[in-house]
Amino acid sequence: MKIVWSSEYEIGIPVIDNQHKRIVEYINTVHELQGQRDAEAELRAVLHNLVDYTLSHFAFEESLMEEAGYSDLADHQLAHQAFARQIEQLRKRFIQGNEVASELAGVLQSWLLKHILTDDQSYSDTVKSRLLGRRGKAASGQVLQAVRRYQR
Ligand SMILES: [Fe+2]
Structure with a gap:
């Protein structure tokens, strides 16, 4: 089933929220491609x-x-x-020709959403208060560079 992004999944750090949304988009694309014919190469990519x-x-x-x-x-x-380790194992099985697309998407989906709501929410305040200024600006040059490198 497709994931519908909701504000409850936001941890309040835009660069991280954008990455989480991107992962959710990938998972949704896997769901979409699964039932389609001739979509094998795309699904693999x-x-x-x-x-x-x-x-x-x-x-x-x-x-x-x-x-x-x-x-x-x-x-x-x-x-x-x-x-x-779990998703690398699934990827290996996939490369060996097993049909793991739905399992991978399902495992990622349930793990990711739970992880965002618990573990990621937990670090959010510390990262925001120690690394990002009050207006959400990155306070350190290193972080700024990292944010630029990964922001897509
Ligand atoms: Fe995390």
């Missing part, structure tokens, strides 16, 4: 992009938390790593 984008999003989040000196960074990283 979207699945790879979805996995790659999710992994680079995790790295970006971790760098923000690290710069903010977030105390639960280690736990958050463990959650990312466990999930990254």
